[in-house]
Amino acid sequence: MVEERYAGLQQLGSATQAPTSPESAVLERVAAQTGGKDVVVRFTTPEFTSLCPLTGQPDFAHIVIDYIPGDWLVESKSLKLFFHSFRNHGAFHEACTMMIADRLVELLRPKWLRIGAYWYPRGGIPIDVFWQSGAPPEGAWIPEQGVPGYRGRG
Numbered sequence: 001m002v003e004e005r006y007a008g009l010q011q012l013g014s015a016t017q018a019p020t021s022p023e024s025a026v027l028e029r030v031a032a033q034t035g036g037k038d039v040v041v042r043f044t045t046p047e048f049t050s051l052c053p054l055t056g057q058p059d060f061a062h063i064v065i066d067y068i069p070g071d072w073l074v075e076s077k078s079l080k081l082f083f084h085s086f087r088n089h090g091a092f093h094e095a096c097t098m099m100i101a102d103r104l105v106e107l108l109r110p111k112w113l114r115i116g117a118y119w120y121p122r123g124g125i126p127i128d129v130f131w132q133s134g135a136p137p138e139g140a141w142i143p144e145q146g147v148p149g150y151r152g153r154g
Contacts, residue, residue, distance in 0.1 A: 053090035097129040
């Protein structure tokens with residue numbers, strides 16, 4: 001039997017069709033049970049893909065999201081499906097990165113959120129996109145994202 005606090009989740013624990021676009025993807029949340037402590041939650045997706053809006057060629061990124069929850073946590077299956085929805089979505093790197101950040105901030109209203117999107121080079125130029133919602137709460141331990149900068153073949 002599903003606990004009452006999880007009863008509203010539609011995707012976790014059931015077969016779910018992959019959304020066809022980021023706009024149609026349903027992000028779900030669960031109550032944060034952090035005891036009011038400023039814990040950092042990290043999601044890393046090293047195989048994120050989207051499409052160039054002009055050429056239709058695939059773009060690949062390693063994305064790291066760190067956030068300090070307020071009242072809510074993002075439910076991880078819905079986040080994975082949201083990421084998957086970008087596979088046929090045409091947008092520039094910056095737009096994809098900010099769409100992810102904006103949706104998470106809207107859903108969670110976190111105390112703090114940071115996203116690092118490390119896009120792999122196409123045409124010889126890597127494009128990395130970074131954003132955070134503001135300064136993290138005082139005393140919060142914020143680890144480095146640990147993704148090395150692109151060094152080419154050297």
